Amino acid sequence: MSQFIPYGRQDISQEDIQAVIEVLRSDWITSGPAIAQFEKAVADYCGANYAVAVSSATAALHIACLALSLEKGDSLWTSPNTFVASGNCGLYCGATVDFVDINPQTYNLSVEELERKLVSAKKEGCLPKVVIPVHFSGQSCEMEQIYQLSHQYGFKIIEDASHAIGGKYQGQPIGSCQFSEMAVFSFHPVKIVTTGEGGMIVTNREDLYEKLIRLRSHGITRNPQLMKGESDGPWYYQQLELGFNYRITDIQSALGISQMQRLEEFVLRRSQLAKRYQELLQGFPLTLPWQHPDTNSSWHLFVIRLKLEQISKTHRQVFEALRQGQIGVNLHYIPVYRQPYYQRFHYQWKDFPHTEQYYQEAISLPLYYGLTEIQQDRIIVDLTDILKH
The missing domain is CATH 3.40.640.10 (Type I PLP-dependent aspartate aminotransferase-like (Major domain))
Structure with missing residues (x-):
């Protein structure tokens, strides 16, 4: 395995x-x-x-x-x-x-x-x-x-x-x-x-x-x-x-x-890995992270969004297939107003259309200082196979 x-x-x-x-x-x-x-x-x-x-x-x-x-x-x-x-x-x-x-x-x-x-x-x-x-x-x-x-x-x-x-x-x-x-x-x-x-x-x-x-x-x-x-x-x-x-x-x-003392080193490596994701995932049925020109991200997360109308699997099926392949993807975040504790305050989900759309499509791919390019390649190969089939 x-x-x-x-x-x-x-x-x-x-x-x-x-x-x-x-x-x-x-x-x-x-x-x-x-x-x-x-x-x-x-x-x-x-x-x-x-x-x-x-x-x-x-x-x-x-x-x-x-x-x-x-x-x-x-x-x-x-x-x-x-x-x-x-x-x-x-x-x-x-x-x-x-x-x-x-x-x-x-x-x-x-x-x-x-x-x-x-x-x-x-x-x-x-x-x-x-x-x-x-x-x-x-x-x-x-x-x-x-x-x-x-x-x-x-x-x-x-x-x-x-x-x-x-x-x-x-x-x-x-x-x-x-x-x-x-x-x-x-x-x-x-x-x-x-x-x-x-x-x-x-x-x-x-x-x-x-x-x-x-x-x-x-x-x-x-x-x-x-x-x-x-x-x-x-x-x-x-x-x-x-x-x-x-x-x-x-x-x-x-x-x-x-x-x-290693903060700059950490951020540089994360940025390199994020750039590599951006390059290797071009052409996939995905929305890749966009960066505002006023910002330089520290790249805590690399979040993709599935273009569900272009693939034959659901959001959950893609997520679970990656997990089954031993790739520890995550989802950041479940909208706070959806939490049972917060539902007592009667938020209207229709008031947050962009958040709702994001939640239906988002997956956080692995991104951390020690991630190797070999591991990153494996993530992309598995994602390619899942999206094509």
């Missing part, structure tokens, strides 16, 4: 292993100096003023919303073509969540649909407090236009850049926060850089940074300047708000620091 090819996987070097061993042998394995070093590495790479490392990108989205005072009575809008965390973070805060249909070329949140929906919401007096554009597959949303709309309609922006570290928008690193209050990264093992589990928030605003630092650790501060009243002594701390235990460890941060 052929060896299984996953859709994504981490690449751990001997240097990564050594970095973790050094922390394990040090005085700190959690809440020590490696965390600040990891934060600096990401902030410096992105050109952001501040970074806050946390236990996951979900935790990052949650406290980013809290830092903007999202609460009951408020509304958060995001893309339906994302993992459920992009919406859940609003529900955690007691806010309502709504979705904006996707651009049929980029699969990101559609600026045109966002504007149309904002015009309608303004008339009804129900504008969003926060909008979360999701940089799907590593390609940036059209952030300048979204930023302009934020000034016109008064919402704040959190970039869900979970897929996108190493990508660029208008020549600047994703995460520079030029057009947002904050951006969030994920370091899950299938992402471009991994810490096992982990996330990061970057921002240029000191007030948000100070609040995020507290929220990731129970709402506690040891800074006398932020305390109410006098300090009782050097042991003293105060809980100023209801925070969470969303801390990351030094062990994870050491791995992150080491991985960040």
Whole structure:
């Protein structure tokens, strides 16, 4: 039987292993100096003023919303073509969540649909407090236009850049926060850089940074300047708000620091593999990924769409045939509003025609740093055979 090819996987070097061993042998394995070093590495790479490392990108989205005072009575809008965390973070805060249909070329949140929906919401007096554009597959949303709309309609922006570290928008690193209050990264093992589990928030605003630092650790501060009243002594701390235990460890941060040194190498290899897919799949009954000229994707995913009218198999049959051939394709994503938990909010699927069409056709092919050209050739041969028969 052929060896299984996953859709994504981490690449751990001997240097990564050594970095973790050094922390394990040090005085700190959690809440020590490696965390600040990891934060600096990401902030410096992105050109952001501040970074806050946390236990996951979900935790990052949650406290980013809290830092903007999202609460009951408020509304958060995001893309339906994302993992459920992009919406859940609003529900955690007691806010309502709504979705904006996707651009049929980029699969990101559609600026045109966002504007149309904002015009309608303004008339009804129900504008969003926060909008979360999701940089799907590593390609940036059209952030300048979204930023302009934020000034016109008064919402704040959190970039869900979970897929996108190493990508660029208008020549600047994703995460520079030029057009947002904050951006969030994920370091899950299938992402471009991994810490096992982990996330990061970057921002240029000191007030948000100070609040995020507290929220990731129970709402506690040891800074006398932020305390109410006098300090009782050097042991003293105060809980100023209801925070969470969303801390990351030094062990994870050491791995992150080491991985960040190879970020450009990771993105370059993914880009080479994506380009090769594009070249070898020309002429297939497929829609291949399109790249907006303002963007340089970090290529977290390579998503094909089946031209079902040109083939004799269904979406599911193609997907299952690839899996049976030990090719670990996936589907990113099931529209969030289709989830049973979200159905209680009575979304109308007809309001998201581009998302629905995408969901009926999309398949994520394997793409990761360690994927070989021999494996990629096998994927294409199997896909060719499936589509022809």
